[in-house]
Amino acid sequence: MKTEVKTPKAFGYRFPAEFEPHLATWLSWPHKEASWPGKIDSIFPAYAEFIQLLTEGEEVHINVGNQTMENFALKHLEQAKADMDQVFFHQFSTNDAWCRDHGPAFLVNEQAEHRKALVKWNYNAWGGKYPPFDLDNEIPYHIARYRNIPTFSPGIIMEGGSIEVNGKGTLMTTEACLLNPNRNPHLSKSEIEFYLQEYYGVENILWLKDGIVGDDTDGHIDDLTRFVNADTxxxxxxxxxxxxxxxxxxxNVELLEKMTLETGKSLNIVELPMPKAIIFEDMRLPASYANFYIANTSVIVPTFRDRNDDKALSILQSCFPDRKVVGVDSWDLIWGLGSFHCLSQQEPV
Structure with missing residues (x-):
């Protein structure tokens, strides 16, 4: 391994936690019917409501393929009463909507000449499951040019939904995803840890094992376990x-109970219920309240018309006393096998 290559960590950059202040949220407007077969038209009201909530506290930058798609998006956002002064469209073409995974990882260093940088990981649609993905793989380069910020390109496969950080030096992930041979078969676990440490600017790597049933990403952490503050x-x-x-x-709970943070302190663990199994066309969908998105003024939580919806919202509200926790119906959205966190990527201030 060529350790002489200057990495973000060597330059003092780090990947902030999602609960730290945002300048913006980046999205890629949904347009691939094969991701929501027979249902794509039904997802736009919830998606537009998500964006409306985001505009209450930050900019929203949306990748669209062309003017027709932009006009279509504009119609839905106006109907949802989004603050259009906070919405910015970019005609950066995508294959699909999952900006958490194909978008960049934004880094910060308060002392650097360029306060902000990004990591352009390679993207292969979760192990080559859903080609083509060539347009998605280019999105971080488009955003870097738009923002005029430095880009680090480690040259390995990585998805934003596969990692979770506390912003202080700890990163959590799953073996099922990052050690899957459909991602980086040439890398050992210790080599993957090297990339995580050097490109996210962390020291402490915590490994859970498997994700939830129905998750086609091979076990992304963002359906499973999330940091709500630096030690919880x-x-x-x-x-x-x-x-x-x-x-x-x-x-997973038993593993979390044995884990320690970068300080050596044990994790505070808050348990969140699961909704009852959602089966559609004989397929178990990866419905999880953990796929929430932490915005500047709100926490936007997928709900599933389930008896545990209110319980999950109440638990999360206790975790975020300074933000409003809002449930948005994800019944149709989850047919795409992801929800609000999978669809979004935060840009720090």
């Missing part, structure tokens, strides 16, 4: 011992 995580649990998720989620 929320993690999903399943009460029904007959459910497919029960054992894996129980094991």
């Amino acid at each position: 995580v929320v993690t999903v649990v399943e009460d029904d011992s007959s459910d497919e998720n029960y054992e894996e989620l129980k094991e």
